[in-house]
Amino acid sequence: MLVSLIAAVVAAVLYGVASVMQAIAVRAASRRDPQDASAGVDPGLMVRMLHEWRFVVSICLDALGFVAQLIALHRLPLFAVQAFVASNLAVTAVLASWVIGVTLSWQEWAAVTGVVAGVGLLGSSAGPEGAAEVGAVFKLALIVAVAGLTVVGMAAAKLNEPYRTTALGVVAGFGYGLLSIAARVLVGFSPLELARDPAAYAVAAAGIISFMFYATALEGGSVTVATSAVVLSETIPPAVIGVIFLGDQTRPGLAVVAWAGFFIAVASAVMLARFGEAHHEEDVAMADAVAHRQANAGPAACGLLFWWSVDLQFFLAVPDTTGAS
Numbered sequence: 001m002l003v004s005l006i007a008a009v010v011a012a013v014l015y016g017v018a019s020v021m022q023a024i025a026v027r028a029a030s031r032r033d034p035q036d037a038s039a040g041v042d043p044g045l046m047v048r049m050l051h052e053w054r055f056v057v058s059i060c061l062d063a064l065g066f067v068a069q070l071i072a073l074h075r076l077p078l079f080a081v082q083a084f085v086a087s088n089l090a091v092t093a094v095l096a097s098w099v100i101g102v103t104l105s106w107q108e109w110a111a112v113t114g115v116v117a118g119v120g121l122l123g124s125s126a127g128p129e130g131a132a133e134v135g136a137v138f139k140l141a142l143i144v145a146v147a148g149l150t151v152v153g154m155a156a157a158k159l160n161e162p163y164r165t166t167a168l169g170v171v172a173g174f175g176y177g178l179l180s181i182a183a184r185v186l187v188g189f190s191p192l193e194l195a196r197d198p199a200a201y202a203v204a205a206a207g208i209i210s211f212m213f214y215a216t217a218l219e220g221g222s223v224t225v226a227t228s229a230v231v232l233s234e235t236i237p238p239a240v241i242g243v244i245f246l247g248d249q250t251r252p253g254l255a256v257v258a259w260a261g262f263f264i265a266v267a268s269a270v271m272l273a274r275f276g277e278a279h280h281e282e283d284v285a286m287a288d289a290v291a292h293r294q295a296n297a298g299p300a301a302c303g304l305l306f307w308w309s310v311d312l313q314f315f316l317a318v319p320d321t322t323g324a325s
Contacts, residue, residue: 004075007068008084014065016091018058025055026218078242080126090115114268121261125254139198153213165221169229175210176234
């Protein structure tokens with residue numbers, strides 16, 4: 001149980017760091033006209049992002065976070081794991097204030113504290129994962145749900161701001177929730193088992209479309225608002241499904257503590273979403289500035305490696321051949 005709790009915390013931290021890096025990478029790779037509030041989904045965005053080092057690193061962090069999440073799902077109920085993953089919003093908010101430069105108000109810091117406190121209560125009261133098994137119909141329903149989300153997400157990308165970012169974040173969050181549910185019901189991890197399991201295809205499809213819509217949300221919106229929408233929609237549905245269909249439960253006598261922690265964490269995420277909207281334009285503008293900063297075009301340029309002491313401009317400076325000082 002302790003290993004699973006640690007894995008859940010690690011997943012949240014990795015996801016939170018990856019979110020900020022992806023937000024900067026999206027701004028750097030975007031060709032979206034700032035005046036076009038409903039540009040739709042850009043198919044070339046993902047290809048261009050592959051040339052951004054921040055995106056490549058964030059993908060590695062997401063992959064490690066997913067492995068940690070799988071370890072957590074092996075012993076913990078879905079509602080506990082999803083609430084832990086939801087705490088990545090606190091990581092995102094704090095890191096965005098450091099890297100991007102957005103100033104967090106005392107209400108936002110209180111919301112960050114609420115997320116951490118809620119997750120702490122939940123972790124201390126979560127029981128083992130449920131033992132209920134699901135059939136092929138349940139797994140095929142997950143694939144159908146992913147297809148439906150794809151259609152909804154394409155429509156959401158046509159909305160105007162501020163609704164576009166929130167709607168895309170919600171769709172991406174539902175997709176990540178489906179990914180968690182599908183990962184939970186996998187029968188095994190050997191290549192043959194994965195090839196025969198419909199849930200494995202649901203995991204792959206949900207991961208692709210969720211990331212695509214999340215990146216589209218980050219392209220023109222605030223990282224805090226987009227991530228808040230993702231957190232809310234990826235947390236509650238899996239928690240309900242886990243209790244109803246998968247037999248998840250709390251430790252004996254701690255149901256009230258568990259659900260109190262769950263709602264404190266989710267409510268704090270809602271607070272972060274609301275406060276984030278207050279400086280939406282500031283958040284986007286600062287992320288753009290970081291993404292397009294030309295000096296030191298390496299890790300130190302966006303403040304992610306503050307110990308990187310080498311000034312790359314020193315080595316890239318063009319010799320002065322005019323004789324001017």
